[in-house]
Amino acid sequence: MRRGTLQYCVLALLSEQERYGFDLVRELAEVDGMVTSEGTIYPLLSRLRRDGLVESFWQESSAGPPRRYYRLTESGRIALDGFRGEWGRFRDAVDHFIARRTTS
Amino acid sequence: MTRSSQQLIDDYLRRLDRELEGLPRARRREVVEEISEHIDEAQAEANGDGEAATLNLLERLGDPSEIAAEARARFGVRVESAGVLEVAAIILLLVGGLLFGLGWLVGVALLWSSGVWTTHDKLLGTFIFPGGLALPLFIFTVWAAGSSGSQSFLEVFAWMIVLVGLVAGSLATAIHLARRMRARSALAVPT
Numbered sequence: 001m002r003r004g005t006l007q008y009c010v011l012a013l014l015s016e017q018e019r020y021g022f023d024l025v026r027e028l029a030e031v032d033g034m035v036t037s038e039g040t041i042y043p044l045l046s047r048l049r050r051d052g053l054v055e056s057f058w059q060e061s062s063a064g065p066p067r068r069y070y071r072l073t074e075s076g077r078i079a080l081d082g083f084r085g086e087w088g089r090f091r092d093a094v095d096h097f098i099a100r101r102t103t104s
Numbered sequence: 105m106t107r108s109s110q111q112l113i114d115d116y117l118r119r120l121d122r123e124l125e126g127l128p129r130a131r132r133r134e135v136v137e138e139i140s141e142h143i144d145e146a147q148a149e150a151n152g153d154g155e156a157a158t159l160n161l162l163e164r165l166g167d168p169s170e171i172a173a174e175a176r177a178r179f180g181v182r183v184e185s186a187g188v189l190e191v192a193a194i195i196l197l198l199v200g201g202l203l204f205g206l207g208w209l210v211g212v213a214l215l216w217s218s219g220v221w222t223t224h225d226k227l228l229g230t231f232i233f234p235g236g237l238a239l240p241l242f243i244f245t246v247w248a249a250g251s252s253g254s255q256s257f258l259e260v261f262a263w264m265i266v267l268v269g270l271v272a273g274s275l276a277t278a279i280h281l282a283r284r285m286r287a288r289s290a291l292a293v294p295t
Contacts, residue, residue, distance in 0.1 A: 022145040037166025042138045043175035046131055064148060
């Protein structure tokens, strides 16, 4: 399940603003339980780019060589919106069964 | 950057590239490139070129086999699971040579026909050391039969070193193949 939902977390991060790959990875890795290791995010980014959900581009950096940035594409935005609705319903459905029922 | 830090990074990237074998070539290059960029950035940020900092950075990135397992899952590259044939390959490579050398050849055939190991592993398995434990045994037999009992201590000692080296090498290779088999098939858990 984590593997299936992680990609939407990446899309959500990119929906706020375009991000430098390194920062994106660090941010994801900092949330406990999200990824097993930083390196495993790169195959995901590669896959998302191939599917046309994100695109990367080079941007000059004030210090050092140009950096590879990622941004959401239009299909990425549509995929994210679709998942947001689906996730809300799914989460409520699961909660319905597994949340502790204090009244009964 | 110190020499050994650079060496650690080069080794890591080389290992990663090997592990990604089986992925479409463009994807393989892409993943290696981006991880290499990540390392450069982390090095610049840490502003430290110490070996400890580099080790720490590589540990955070994760083992290349783990990244490769993730890549195979993401790109739907079929994951081989280790079975009886892989176990047989390891055993035959080690002791199969004792069956007139034929067992070892069967082991080599099984090794190369398996999808679990990378080409690098297969080369190691084949050439360190051909014949497995049969080779040192054969050498020992020939040497014992040919020696007249008048060899110098130094000569005997040199022979022993060679034999122990061959035995240790064969055992180390078998252990390496077994560990790689477990790592590459156990980590490859489907979603």
